[in-house]
Amino acid sequence: MTLQPRISMITLGVADVAVSTAFYQKLGFKRSSASNDNVTFFHMRGTVLGLFGRDALAADAGLEPTRPQAFEGTALAHNLASRDEVDKAWAFAVKCGAKPVKKPHEAFWGGYSGYFADPDGHLWELAHNPFMDLDEDGHMTLPE
Structure with a gap:
């Protein structure tokens, strides 16, 4: 088996899902009804952008949360x-x-x-x- 070269979804770990959701909505991104208080999904023409709490994303991957760096x-x-x-x-x-x-x-x-x-x-x-x-x-x- 091989992986097909595509990205279905990009998930960004964020400090505050509501604040980040509001920002992306101001940019014109359309929030999916599949979103809730803990995660937001945006339609992106063939890809989905997800916003999820940074610490929760680290925990989901089995990693210790870290603080964001400047880059x-x-x-x-x-x-x-x-x-x-x-x-x-x-x-x-x-x-x-x-x-x-x-x-x-x-x-x-x-x-x-x-x-x-x-x-x-x-x-x-x-x-x-x-x-x-x-x-x-x-x-x-x-x-x-």
């Missing part, structure tokens, strides 16, 4: 069709309460990107990659 070594990316869309999305996220981390700029790899953090410090990159097309659902298409 956890992970960033979620949202690719957009143009630099203008990146600028507008970044400004909107900051208006919704995101912490500005790095203002959109010309990236060393030839694209355009910027970063913001959610209330728990989870990094989101907003990017325009002129070398990768987006399909009709906004997913990146990689060359074979």
